Structure formats: C-alpha cells, structure tokens
Amino acid sequence: MMLYANGQGIARNYKIAKxxxxxxxxxxMETVGRMQHLANMESGKEWANPKIDICDDITSGFMQGYCAKIQSGLADQTRAQQFASLTSNWNIKERAAFQKLKKQAEAFITARSDLEVDLSGTSRCAEVLEEAETQKEDLLKSLQDFEAGNLPAFSNDGYTKLDRELNRVYLQLKQTKDPEFDTVKMKDIQRTQQAWLTETIG
Structure with a gap:
C-alpha cells in the first residue's frame, strides 16, 4: 500500500494501493480510515506530495503495539548514536564501566516494563514498549546531565529518608492482597526490585 500510494521508486498507483x-x-475502521486517507490523497485534498503510513489510521490495540515497536526500534538507533557520541572521549576503563551499567540498566528496564505494566488490555504491547522507552530515555538524560556536570546532590539524611519511604511503600504492598483483575502481582514487583538493587548496588 505505502509503496504504490507514496510513489516510492515507482509511479503512484492509487488503485493498487487501495x-x-x-x-x-x-x-x-482502520480499513475505512485508510481508504478515506487514500481517497483524499488521490483527489488532491492532502498537502503537496502526500504520504501515507500503515500506522496513520490505526484503531486497534494490536496495531498500537505494532507501530510502537517500529518507533521503539528507531528510537533505539538514535539513542545508540547519542551514547556513542557521549562516550567517544572516555578511556577503556570508563567505557567498560559504562557497558556494565548499561547491561544492568537494560535488565531493570526489561523487568520494569515486562512485569510492572498491566497486561490485561489490548494495547498492552504498546504500553510495555512505552514504559521501556521512558526508562531508556531517563538513562540517556541522566548520562547527559552527568557529562554536563549536573550531578545529583543528596545528603546522607536525605538518602536515608527516601530509602525509608521506599521500604515503607514496599512493605505496604507486600501486605496488600494481589488485585484480581490486574496482571501485576507482588512477585513481579519483587523481581523488579531485585533488578533495581542489582543496578544501583552492583
């Protein structure tokens, strides 16, 4: 569809695209939306040199996941280039330390997105990918801040207070019955917590 509608290397052919x-x-409704989109392109109602993408007119949770996967792959490529640029002047020891941190961070991100996102809805794949994207972007932003000299500043008292609050919430969750209609269970939170401790302490 995209090949013929967008004229990618060939002449546009809306009949074949439709x-x-x-x-x-x-x-x-996705098909209806695409047909209307193609009709608008053919009639000239779209802007000059119109384009259509398979993800433009999606309505289903399944396709949300499919399209989120495409965007996630593109974002991963961009982040890889940014990480390479940030670490280009680091010495061998520093790069080795970063690779270890990155591996541990990826394990946590996988646990967080796979285990702590409710999977009961049809858009679950998209939501898992979106959570992973949030965590990956946070890692990149943290590294960019550190390289710019913007290091986090916490006192021992501040750290103790935050750690105490984290443990309070964690214990509260352990004492709470798992929700019946939610896929996230206490065992999933515990596994994610273990991955987090490995990243922050390991």
Whole structure:
C-alpha cells in the first residue's frame, strides 16, 4: 500500500494501493480510515506530495503495539548514536564501566516494563514498549546531565529518608492482597526490585 500510494521508486498507483489496503488484515475502521486517507490523497485534498503510513489510521490495540515497536526500534538507533557520541572521549576503563551499567540498566528496564505494566488490555504491547522507552530515555538524560556536570546532590539524611519511604511503600504492598483483575502481582514487583538493587548496588 505505502509503496504504490507514496510513489516510492515507482509511479503512484492509487488503485493498487487501495486494493492493498483492503487486503490488509486490519480492524474494519482502520480499513475505512485508510481508504478515506487514500481517497483524499488521490483527489488532491492532502498537502503537496502526500504520504501515507500503515500506522496513520490505526484503531486497534494490536496495531498500537505494532507501530510502537517500529518507533521503539528507531528510537533505539538514535539513542545508540547519542551514547556513542557521549562516550567517544572516555578511556577503556570508563567505557567498560559504562557497558556494565548499561547491561544492568537494560535488565531493570526489561523487568520494569515486562512485569510492572498491566497486561490485561489490548494495547498492552504498546504500553510495555512505552514504559521501556521512558526508562531508556531517563538513562540517556541522566548520562547527559552527568557529562554536563549536573550531578545529583543528596545528603546522607536525605538518602536515608527516601530509602525509608521506599521500604515503607514496599512493605505496604507486600501486605496488600494481589488485585484480581490486574496482571501485576507482588512477585513481579519483587523481581523488579531485585533488578533495581542489582543496578544501583552492583
């Protein structure tokens, strides 16, 4: 559909693009949206040199996950370039330390997104990827801040207070019955906590 509608390397052919849109396994309203989108492109109602993407007219939770996966892959490529640029002047020891931290961070991010996101809805795949994206961006932002000299400043008392509050909430959750209609259980939180401790202490 995109190939013929967008004229990518070939002449635009809306007839074939519409057939491809109809043949695509999709929710009814997604197909309706794509057909209207293609009709607008063909009639000139869209802007100059119009484009269509398979993710433009999605309505289903399944396709949200599919499209989120595409965006996540693109974001991973951009972050990899940014990490490489930030660490380009580091020595071998510093790079080795960063690779160890990155590996531990990735283990936590996987645990956090896979175990602490409710998977009961049809958009669960997209929500898992979005949570992973949030954590990955936080890691990158932290490294950028550190390189700029903006280091976190906490007193021992402040750290103790925050740690005490974290443990209070954690114990409270342990004493609470697992929700019946939520996929996140206490055992999942415990596994994620173990991954977090490995990252921060290990």
């Amino acid at each position: 057939k491809a849109a109809c043949d695509t396994d999709a929710a009814v």
